[in-house]
Structure formats: C-alpha cells, structure tokens
Amino acid sequence: MWTTIAQIMPYAVAYTIPLLIVALGGLYSERSGVVNIGLEGLMVVGSFCSALTISLLYPIWPHASVWMGLLAAIAGGALFSMLHAFASITLQANQVISGTAINMLAGSVTVFFSRTLTGSGNIQIVSGLGRDDIPLLKSIPVLGKLFFTQTYATTWLVLGILLAASYVLYKTPFGLRLRACGEHPHAADAAGISIFRIRYIAVAVSGAFSGLGGAIILVTYSGEFSGTVSGLGFLALAALIFGQWKPLGILGATFFFGFATTVSNVSQAIPALSIIPGVILKTFPYVVTLLALILFSKSSQAPRAAGEPFEHGKR
C-alpha cells in the first residue's frame, strides 16, 4: 500500500497543479462577483500561446523558452479574458453565456491560428520541464518521498502563487474590496470603490491563472497543444464549488480530484489496484463530488452577488 502511494504521488501532484491554479483563477473572478465558466477556453488559449512561443523560441533559446512560454500564456489568458470582462461587466451581458462563448471561441480560434501559423492544428514542443528531487527536503522521512521527489518547478511556483493569492485576498485592502464586490457591490460602491475596476482586475487574474494552468499542462505532462484541455477547466470549476470558494478548500478539492484521477489512470499498471474494476475508479471522484454538492447545497457559501451584473441605479 505504502509503496503504491509513494509510486503514484509525484504524478498525482503534477496532475493537481494545473487544476489548482485554474481553480484559484476562478476563485478571484467569482469572489469579485463575476461567474467565469470560460476557464476551459482560457486554458486552451494559454496552452496555445505557450506552445507557439516555445516552438518559435526553442531554436534560438532552448533553456529559457519554456519560461517565456509560461509568460506568454499568462499574458494571452489575461488578454483573452478581457472579452469576457467587457461583455459581462461593461455591457452587463449574462455571464454564463459570455463564458460559454469564450469556451467555444477559444477552441476554434486557437486551432485556426495554429493551422495558419504553423501549418498544423497540433503544436508539439521539443522539450518541456524536467523533474527534480529537492535536495535536503527529500530525505525527510515519509513526506520527503511523497512530496519532494520528482517535482516540477511549476509545482512550487503555483504553491507560491496560492500563498500570495490568499494573503492578498484576506490581508490586504484590495482583497477586502474584491470580496466586498462579490458580496454586496452596492455597499462597496457607496464606500467609494470602483466596482468596474476591481472586477476587471479580478477577471484578468482569472484569465492569467487559467492561461498559466493550460501552459503547465503543456510543459509538464502533455507536450502537445491540440486545441483542447479535455474538460479540466470545468473540473477546476467543480473543485472551486467543492472547495467552497476558499483557497485552502480548493487546494484540498483539486488534490482530491488529482489523486483520484491519477489512481484511476494508472490502476491498470499497478497489480495491487487492478483488482478494482476500472469503471468504479474512473467514476469515483465525480460521484463523490455529486454527493458533496448535494450535502453542502444547504450551507453553500457562494459569493452572494456572483452572476449578477452591477448596475449603479439598481438597489
């Protein structure tokens, strides 16, 4: 049992990290009062931007190209999310519809540009990130083997962002204003806060984080942009709800998804797990989510103003 878990853990963590950063992006957007179901599309945009950047830069700059790709994904995601912000904040459109449009647009536009720019709808990168053991920490008993071996640099980057993001959300004036916008925008407005500005920033953050998430998938486990992230954006959204719109909550929820999915993926290769039918392992995380959502539905703490466009005149 122990060896099995130790064997799976590094890959489960690697799978969790993109989910975590995307869910964190969703958290910023929703806590400011803008529902963003366009996370999936924003991830695709990030994946595309980084794949293109890396494949262009690799010949001249092989080592730095991966990191430039991640930066490009952050910028691309933030920029693309402005479409959602403009539609749902300035124009006060229905946020769910705008998000759906982002999802549909992203999948097609990226493949179109990929075809016209590179001649193929799939962009492969020559080399992504390597995995390293963390010196010293890896020799801690139990934990060292689980969390400090075979890690990607992006894992630590994302965990750092998680810490910083929760600090900003709970300990700074900006964070307080952002949460106020999501709970009671008219009170915030009366206190002199620009709801539009805060919400624009929050949506940009969600775009940047989703873009980063899409790019991390590319440089860690997939290695190829193919116009889709196979539903991980929606899974991140589910993790956001499952985690009750709280940073630590989503850390737990995404890790749960990441671990359960990894177990079901690798179960065939591990004799100890292959006795459990694959169907059960594959559906397990979703069944648990459904049950959890039903159980928590009464006490669910969604930001009160999420999904409502802000109008000055309305009280």
Added chain:
Amino acid sequence: MYKKKLMLVLALMLVIALLASCGGATGAGKLKVGMVTDAGTIDDKSFNQGTWEGVVKAGKDYKLETQYLKPTGTTQADYTKEMGNLYDSGYRMIVCPGFKFETAVFEAQDKYKDAKFVLIDGSPNNGKFDDTRVAKVGTNTVAIFFAEHESGFLAGVAAAVQLKEGDVGFIGGMEIPAVQKFNWGFQQGVNYANANYATKITIKAENVIYQGTFSEMAAGQQLAAQMYDKGVKAIFAAAGGVGVGVINEAKTRAGAGKEAWVVGVDVDQYSQGIYTGDKSIILTSAMKQLGQAAISMVKAELDGKFPGGQTLTFNAANDGVGIPASNPNLSSDAQAKAKEVLAKMKKGDIKVSDVQGSLIK
C-alpha cells in the same frame, strides 16, 4: 409592361443558369476524392494524417480535387452525415479511415450506389453481434486491412535485438482488432528474438495495457511513468493521443539522462520523439502504409480497375507494413536482423499469428 417582361426573361435565364451549373457539378467531370476523419484531428501525426497525406498526394499526382470533413462526434450518425455532405458536393470517392466506420459505410454503400468507398481497418457490417449480423462489402466498396501483427513483429525483433535484455511493455488505445494485432505481433517478435538471437527480453502481463481511449494524453503519460519507474526500458505505444503522453514522458526522462524508449506506431514517429538536437526516444516504428493504400485505390479507380467488393490485405509481402528503412537508434545489427526476418516473412518461412493464443491480452 416592358419591365415585367424583362424581369421574366431575366428570371428564366437565372433558372437555366442554375440548372446548367448543377449539371456541371454532378456530370462526368473529374473524380473528386473526399475523406471523413475518425476520432482525433486531421493532424494527429498518426492514423488520420497518414491516410490524408496519401489522399492529398494522389490528388496532386492526378490533379484531382480533394477535401476532408471532420465529424462533430464519433457516432454512426456523425459519420453518415459527413459522408452525405461529401456526396452532395460531388465527391464520388470517399475514404474512411477506421474500424468505427464499419456501420456507416454499410449503410452508405447502398444509399450512394454511384460512389466508391474505401474503408480502412474495417469491413462493412450492420453492427450486430448476434444472428441478425449482416456483413457485406458492396460492389462499390473496398475493405482494406493491414497485417499489423507483422508490423508489430518486426518492431519487436528490432527492439529486442537492440536492447538485448530487460523489460518491455505495451500501451494500446482501445481494445480493437487493429491495436490487438499490433500487441500480439510485438510479443511474438520479442519471443522470436529471444529464441533465435539469444536476447533476454521479458514482457510482464502487468505491463500490457489497453488504456481504453485514443485521446487521454494525461493517462498515457502517467501509465508510461509507472512502467518506466518499474524498470521497463521500452514501451510500444499503439494508442493515438494516449501515445503522445507516452512519448512526452519518455522525452522528459531521456532529457534527464535516463533510459526510456518508445516504439512508435502507424507512421515513422522519429521526429515526434526528438528531445534535444536530433536525438529521439523513438527506437523504431511499427508502420502501416496508410497513404500508400489511399493512393493505390485512387489510381485503381482512375484506371477503371477499382476492386469493388473485395477485401484487401496490406502485409509485409507487398510492403504494406514494416519498420522504417533507417533509424539512427538501431544498431546495424538490429537493422540487419530485422531485414533478415522481413525476408523470411516474405518467403513465408515465418508465420505471424493474428490471434491471441497463449499471448498476453
């Protein structure tokens, strides 16, 4: 009054022009060759792309119009719709790459009598597996099969001779005949090398896996990581998008200086496996000459010799399957042994079984 007449004349002219143009499109013009893609995209560097490149090449060589359509899903209805769309726009030869087209072609071959269908990796049937099963290759259809087991056999021999000893594994996509035959052939090839060339390669049952899809890259990467962690040296990945994940994992490991090889599938995947400079983790590839199959069918149709109603097999004997002629990762010894085996296969001295028998999965 005059104006009204003029209008009438103009309207009549329009109708005639329309009719004339219709006649032109469906008339005895040049053959137009269409293709409907299977699951995945046209640039999957594998099944769809291999076939499509053949269609495009044939189009260039014989100056024909070519076009592909991508169905929105992978159900029979999705396929039938796109075939209908191609037919309606004048495409009279439709190439369908994939086992999943069997039922759609079964219907279409009777519905569109004057169109020719090329079904790769399958044979038209009504999809039933009981007494009501009807299988028929229509007179306007040709079913093409590849001897994947022979291709896998050659790759197995080459890989075994190259690696000499250790574990190898197999990751397949869906458990369908074409993928299974690759697996069984590969195992027989490894066994043959063990028996005849004194190699010590083992394949454990736990390292022979069908992932279940052709699309889940993450699962491919994670499965491959588990196998390599357990000491497997090379993985034969016959799994479409899942294989992309396998190749990516091998690249990560090779980049860190560890030993990890992949045996590619369908097309020569060497360039996909490059991780630095011109070094690739693709040991060799078990190829199917998909493009060649498409080209030869177009040529046959143009010569008026379309083998309608027949089931063709592309195998080692007619160079329809095999491994790439050269691969920098194989020693000259491994390449020579593979050539030797190919020659024996052509003569019929080596028979590769396309059923499971005592093999794994």
